[in-house]
Amino acid sequence: MAGxxxxxxxxxxxxxxxxxxxxxxxxxxxxxxxxxxxxxxxPPAFAADAILEGVEAGWSWSSASRKGxx
Numbered sequence: 001m002a003g004x005x006x007x008x009x010x011x012x013x014x015x016x017x018x019x020x021x022x023x024x025x026x027x028x029x030x031x032x033x034x035x036x037x038x039x040x041x042x043p044p045a046f047a048a049d050a051i052l053e054g055v056e057a058g059w060s061w062s063s064a065s066r067k068g069x070x
Contacts, residue, residue, distance in 0.1 A: 002029040027057040037061040 002021050003013055009024030023029040026038070038059055042050045047064060054062050 002033050002035065004029050025057070026053045026059070030057050030059075038063070040064040 002023055004023050004026050006024050008022050009028065011022045013020040013022060021029075021032070023032065029035060036059065038054050038061075040047065040050050040054070040062060051062060051064060
C-alpha cells in the first residue's frame with residue numbers, strides 16, 4: 001500500500017501502527033512496492049490525468065470514485 005501526491009514523496013502517512021509511504025509519481029510507487037492496481041481518489045478536475053498517469057505507468061487494474069464526475 002502506498003500513496004501518491006506530487007511534491008510529497010519521501011513522507012509517510014502514519015495511521016496507528018502503520019506507516020504508509022508517499023511517492024511523487026505512480027511509476028515510483030509501483031517500482032518501490034510492486035503494486036499493479038490502484039484506487040484513485042482525486043477531485044474530478046484531476047481524475048483523467050491521475051488515471052492516465054497510472055495507465056502510462058503500467059497499471060493492470062484501477063478503480064476510480066465517480067462522485068462528482070461529469
